[in-house]
Amino acid sequence: MEGDPDQYPGISKIVGLLKVLAEAGGGGDLYQLGVDLHLELGEELQLVRAAESLGFVQTPGGDITLTDLGRDILKKDINGRKKLIRERILTLPVFQAVLEWLSKEEDKSLPAEKIRKRLRETFPQEDPEGQFQILVNWGRYAELFGYRADREDLYVDQGD
Amino acid sequence: MVSMDKSPFLRLLDVDRVFSDQGRMNPAIRGLSLDVSEGEFVSLVGPSGCGKSTLLRILQGLIAPTSGKVLYRDVLQTGVNPDMGMVFQGFALYPWLNVWENVSLGLVARGVDPGSIRRKVAFYIDKVGLEGYEEAYPRELSGGMKQRVGLARALCIEPAILLMDEPFSNLDALTTLTLRDEVLMLWKDPEMSVRTIVMVTHIIEEAILMSDRVVVLARRPTHVVEEIRVDLPRPRDRRDPEFDRLSDRIFSLIS
Numbered sequence: 001m002e003g004d005p006d007q008y009p010g011i012s013k014i015v016g017l018l019k020v021l022a023e024a025g026g027g028g029d030l031y032q033l034g035v036d037l038h039l040e041l042g043e044e045l046q047l048v049r050a051a052e053s054l055g056f057v058q059t060p061g062g063d064i065t066l067t068d069l070g071r072d073i074l075k076k077d078i079n080g081r082k083k084l085i086r087e088r089i090l091t092l093p094v095f096q097a098v099l100e101w102l103s104k105e106e107d108k109s110l111p112a113e114k115i116r117k118r119l120r121e122t123f124p125q126e127d128p129e130g131q132f133q134i135l136v137n138w139g140r141y142a143e144l145f146g147y148r149a150d151r152e153d154l155y156v157d158q159g160d
Numbered sequence: 161m162v163s164m165d166k167s168p169f170l171r172l173l174d175v176d177r178v179f180s181d182q183g184r185m186n187p188a189i190r191g192l193s194l195d196v197s198e199g200e201f202v203s204l205v206g207p208s209g210c211g212k213s214t215l216l217r218i219l220q221g222l223i224a225p226t227s228g229k230v231l232y233r234d235v236l237q238t239g240v241n242p243d244m245g246m247v248f249q250g251f252a253l254y255p256w257l258n259v260w261e262n263v264s265l266g267l268v269a270r271g272v273d274p275g276s277i278r279r280k281v282a283f284y285i286d287k288v289g290l291e292g293y294e295e296a297y298p299r300e301l302s303g304g305m306k307q308r309v310g311l312a313r314a315l316c317i318e319p320a321i322l323l324m325d326e327p328f329s330n331l332d333a334l335t336t337l338t339l340r341d342e343v344l345m346l347w348k349d350p351e352m353s354v355r356t357i358v359m360v361t362h363i364i365e366e367a368i369l370m371s372d373r374v375v376v377l378a379r380r381p382t383h384v385v386e387e388i389r390v391d392l393p394r395p396r397d398r399r400d401p402e403f404d405r406l407s408d409r410i411f412s413l414i415s
Contacts, residue, residue, distance in 0.1 A: 012304030016334025019341070023398065037333060047334075078289040078342055137302070143292040149300060157292060 008133040009050040011085060011141050017047055018056055018070045027065035054088040086142035097122055098135055102156045109155030169198040169356060170219065170321065175228035177214060188214050190381035201347060201357045203367035206377030207414055212360040215382065216323050219358060220244050245314030249326040251306040253298040260294040262309050266317040284316040287346065304335040318353040325360050340370060364410045368403060369396050376413045385413050
């Protein structure tokens with residue numbers, strides 16, 4: 001996996017967003033937030049959507065508010081954050097699906113190409129490359145998946 | 161000047177540094193004195209090109225002062241101080257080495273035995289939140305993760321002092337917020353050997369958010385304009401009126 005590692009919303013960026021919201025009293029206007037943070041609209045929506053999928057924010061109407069979970073993660077230390085994000089990631093359908101695919105393999109691993117193909121089939125409404133980058137990057141952060149760039153395969157991180 | 165209640169841990173005494181440029185003598189630092197106490201977080205702020213990074217390199221012993229002295233624990237410092245780790249603005253990672261190998265570099269260079277290297281690298285990778293990324297290459301990492309590698313590499317030589325040269329200036333604004341927090345967590349972590357941090361930054365807000373004392377430097381030739389103690393409770397709130405007052409004051413000293 002070459003390419004720009006910033007095509008996906010990284011965890012540090014998501015946590016930064018939560019911190020901004022906490023400092024603003026727990027929420028705000030989505031449009032104004034993008035202006036204040038100098039984020040391009042597409043980038044902002046991708047980031048907000050990622051934070052929402054993890055359960056850290058809600059976006060009623062044109063607003064954004066921190067959830068209790070979003071406040072909790074800010075109070076945790078570095079590894080406490082990792083632990084909480086791992087728990088949240090395990091609730092996401094794409095991570096559940098990929099974990100199941102990998103677990104069925106004898107060596108708990110699959111080539112990247114195969115994963116991308118199955119992602120296209122199973123989640124046709126999503127961008128498979130974006131999904132794959134999130135799988136690798138969030139998966140590594142959560143110590144759920146490992147990825148060998150030289151062999152281009154994704155595997156279950158069994159914490160050796 | 162700020163009074164020091166503890167004995168000076170790291171001292172710069174009347175330091176001058178002159179660079180010669182095509183036969184012309186170019187003074188970068190003139191008559192600069194500075195004390196850093198053990199356990200302190202000190203930020204050096206100043207206009208760009210004021211020689212902040214040169215100063216950091218003099219502290220580390222990478223550059224010798226033309227005149228004046230650097231004392232560490234009351235001993236004259238000659239050569240590179242092995243008790244200091246450095247975090248760089250541009251991360252300074254080797255692209256052909258993975259995270260584990262990049263972090264272990266400092267220990268390998270010091271001839272540490274392989275068993276200790278494995279133990280220490282694993283410990284500091286875990287501490288900075290990089291566990292799971294061991295076999296990733298720098299090109300696969302976001303800026304935030306790259307700087308975590310830089311931090312782990314600096315910390316795993318178990319230095320007493322951490323020097324940071326604009327460590328967040330290559331990161332986006334949101335990642336910067338997260339990493340500042342995490343550096344402060346590591347500084348307060350009783351399992352870390354680092355108790356003292358000297359950071360160069362050109363962002364006034366960052367200096368006030370993070371440090372116990374802000375040292376304001378003048379344009380070249382650099383000297384200390386003023387030292388400002390920051391007594392705001394931690395974690396600090398940018399909306400605190402005192403925060404504003406301090407930033408206005410520092411801004412007026414720099415501009």
